[in-house]
Amino acid sequence: MTVHHPQVPAWGTAAPAAPRGTRLGRVVRVDRGLLTLATAEGPVRLPPDPRLHEDGPPAVGDWVAVTGERVAQVLPRQSALTRTVAGRTSAAQVLAANVDLVLVVDTLVEHARLRRIERFLAMAWGSGAVPLVVLTKADACADVRSAVEQVAEDAVGVAVLAVSAHTGAGLDELRARLAPGTTCAVVGPSGVGKSTLLNALAGRDAAATTEVRGDGRGRHTTTAAQLHVLPGGALLVDTPGLRELELADDEGLDAAFADVTALLTGCRFRDCAHAGEPGCALAAAIDDGRLDPARYRAWRKLRTEAETTELRRADRVAARRQREKAWGRAVARSRGTSRPR
CATH class of the missing domain: 1.10.40.50 (Probable gtpase engc; domain 3)
Structure with a gap:
């Protein structure tokens, strides 16, 4: 598969100014400890400065300053699509940065999973971007209109589109919302057709896909986030399917x-x-x-999860500070005993 990397002109007016003495780049992909960047001179693959990981590693969509052959600085983010990493931890993971629009994707093969969509919408609103619900595989749904209305009633203040990559239904309406120069991120669980949707919008095999299972759902194929340029000039970040999504904070709950x-x-x-x-x-x-009592319960559950995550994060920070203080005292004692009396 040919990988297409965007060039700086495709970013329109969104590009910030690079700090003096550096070159501007945008992160297209992160893998094997290296960053694939789009720059004015073309795509490059460079290592980040190890100190950048202190505040979290660079993410796809980040604007970075390049010095020599190393990424020296991550420029301030305008938005960040963030979740808490899977497992018993409070660490936050940025899935995509500097995103204008978040496509929350689910499938119409089965009944729409409202609770799942609510969770992704809370993450999308919390990023600072605008969410849009996209329901795929409309050709496999007997009553598309009713399914869209059901989701729209729950997705307050969010547009809901039904599309089919197989027949092309709804794709033109979706393309019209992907303005040139804007950055969009596709999020959703595994198997709902995110990569197939990307390929349909790109007009080429931009992402690998697999055959559909007997239940009508696809298999998880995307393993790392990657930024693509669409024919109309919009940029789209294809993210891995999330088998588990825990909100990093409660920033998006009020809007969702x-x-x-x-x-x-x-x-x-x-x-x-x-x-x-x-x-x-x-x-x-x-x-x-x-x-709806079910919606009330979903709100309480997500709010409790977010509060628990915040407490774990605070405990983690406090524990780290205690370790740093203990290390400092140990170093001071070591230096004190080593001085001649």
Whole structure:
């Protein structure tokens, strides 16, 4: 497969100025400890300065300053699509940086999984970009209109499109939303057709795909995020399918659950925990049918997860500071005993 790397002119006016004495590059791919960059001179593959990893490694979409044959600096991000890495850790992983639009992809082969879409929308809103829900494999759905309406009712303030890479249905409407010079990221679970969608938009085999399984779902194929240039001039980051998504923080919850958070001001008590207290506006909304109990439970679950992640992160930082202090005291004692008396 031929890998197409974008050149600087394809980025439009989004490119920042490089610091004096450096060259500007944009991260196209990260693998094997090396960064593939698009630069004015063409694609290059360079190692990052080890010190860059102290605040997290560079991510696809990052603008970087290059000095000599090394990436010396990651320039300030305008947005960052972030999750907590899988496992019992609070470490945050940036999937894509400097993104304008996030395509939250799910499939119409089965019933739309609203709780899963809500989780990805919270991550998308929290990135600082604008989300758009894309429902793939519309040709395999008996009632596309009803499926779209169901998702749209839950995805408050977000456009929902149904597309088919097989028939081409909906692709022109999606292309119209991918403005030249903007950076879009595709996110979603494994097997929902993200790579197939990318290939349809690119008009070529930009990403590897595999045969569809008996249940109508594809297999996970993308193993590393990569930035591609689409024919219309938009840039698209294809991210690996996420088997597990834990939010890095609660930044996007208010936007993803705008209908829920709008009700909170109606609670009788400011410190209402929204767990059945007297005068809770959410409980009243559930009772009179304005709020779906399943959506309420999803909101509480994600909020609890985000709070737990924040606590773990705070504990991790505190433990690291304690280790640094202990090391400093040990070094001081060592130096003290080594001095002549």
